Amino acid sequence: MSTALVTGASCGLGADLARALAARGHDLVLVARGAEALDRLAADLTIEHGIKAHALPADLTVEADLEQVAAAACDIDILINNAGAALGASFDRTAWADEQRMLALNVVAPSRLVHAALPEMLRRGVGRILTVSSVAAVGPAWQGTAYGAAKAYELAMTQSFAYSRRVRTSPVALTALVLGYMASQFHVRAGVTAPPPLLTLASPYVAKQAVRAIHRRRPPVVCVPSMRYKVLAGLLRHAPYRSLTMPGLAKDFTTGPVGAHDRDTDTVASGRGDGGNDVPPVGAHRDGQAH
Ligand SMILES: NC(=O)c1ccc[n+]([C@@H]2O[C@H](COP(=O)([O-])OP(=O)(O)OC[C@H]3O[C@@H](n4cnc5c(N)ncnc54)[C@H](OP(=O)(O)O)[C@@H]3O)[C@@H](O)[C@H]2O)c1
Known part of the structure; x- marks a missing residue:
């Protein structure tokens, strides 16, 4: 056993990744801010699959929590490494505190967790690490935001470690x-249209696709679910970058109206977790205070 x-397991993809892993018999540690939703999911999966889940x-944007x-x-x-969120406004319009939390969640937290897990996995000769990046990492989606750049970091980090000699010659992937x-809740929380x-x-x-991929004897370094996106990601990767920045092809956040992320406000539009409990997005904390 x-x-x-699983980070970001209170709703969306993280909750479904937890379900797919439980169905294969794995015990689970479920991480997110929404404690009630996590408790409910852990109880359901324990009953349904006879696994241990807590x-x-x-x-993950708070250092003491991240260290735990x-x-x-x-x-x-x-x-x-699934937890992630975006700010639906261009970099010139957001509050720095919001950007810091976005980077803490999408860049620092996954790096810290790989840094903690990888050495032990290599020592024991067993382990899989899945980091949820985005098509925004391979092409000009979410232009003018730091979100795409953060997702590109997650992709580059995975490739850098996965192709290193030490990892390649080990059973860890x-x-x-x-x-x-x-x-998912992602677009609502970012305050952008569906x-x-x-x-x-x-x-x-x-x-299911992701969990199947990491259970292969030799898991792929990059997994793109669905044929539509395999084709699109391939095009984005190989077409000249400038040819893809035409209006209508790439969403350019610098041309949108000033909205809830305007740097005068220090919070972004609030989202709700699947559990129905009010859950703040990346740019806000439960108590409404900036840390
Ligand atoms: N949906 C899309 O179209 C899309 C596209 C490309 C990539 N992605 C990526 O897919 C991943 C999953 O997103 P999703 O679509 O499932 O979004 P989601 O429904 O908004 O779920 C995000 C998850 O991250 C957790 N989270 C957010 N801030 C957190 C924090 N500060 N500390 C701990 N956990 C936090 C949330 O839980 P709490 O709020 O309870 O903390 C939630 O469980 C993300 O990495 C996202 O960037 C999504």
Whole structure:
């Protein structure tokens, strides 16, 4: 029996990744801020699949919380770096405190958890690490925001470690999930319009594909769920960057109206977790205070 730690497991893709891992018999450590939703999911999965699951409530943008999760990550077989969020406004219009939390969540937290988990995995000769990146990492999506750059970091980090000699010659594997539009709380929380239905993937489908990929004997370094996005990601990767920045092709946040992320306000539009409890997005804390 092996144990997987899943960040951002209170709703969306993280909850579906936890379900898919539980269905394969893995014990689970579930991480997010929404403690109630985590407790509910842990109880459901324990009953449904006879596994051990426990909630580890943590705000990954708070250093003390992150260190607690890193301590738990030293002792696991599968690390799923899924928690993530975007700010739906261009970099010139956001408050720095919001950007800092976005980078803490999408860049610092996954790096810290890989730093905690990887040495132990290499020592034991067993382990899988999945980090959820985005199609925004491979092409000009979310122009003018630091979100795409943060997701590009997650992809580059995975590739850098996965292709290193020490990892390549070990049974440990790292995979980046290059994800297109998917139905979840993500867009509501970022305060942007929902993606076009034709291009929107279902989260349980994405989770099953990702979990299947990391269970291969040799998992892929990059996993792109769905044929549509395999083609699109391939085009974005190989077409000249400038040819893809035409209006209509790339969403350019610098041309949008000033909205809830305007740097005069220090908070972004609030989202709700699947559990129905009010859950703040990346740019806000439960108590409304900036840390
Ligand atoms: N949806 C898309 O179209 C799309 C496309 C490409 C990539 N992605 C990536 O996919 C991943 C999953 O996103 P999703 O679509 O499932 O979004 P989601 O429904 O908004 O879920 C985000 C998860 O991250 C957790 N989270 C947010 N801030 C956190 C914090 N400060 N500390 C701890 N946990 C935090 C949330 O839980 P709490 O609020 O309870 O903390 C939630 O469980 C993200 O990395 C996202 O960047 C999404």
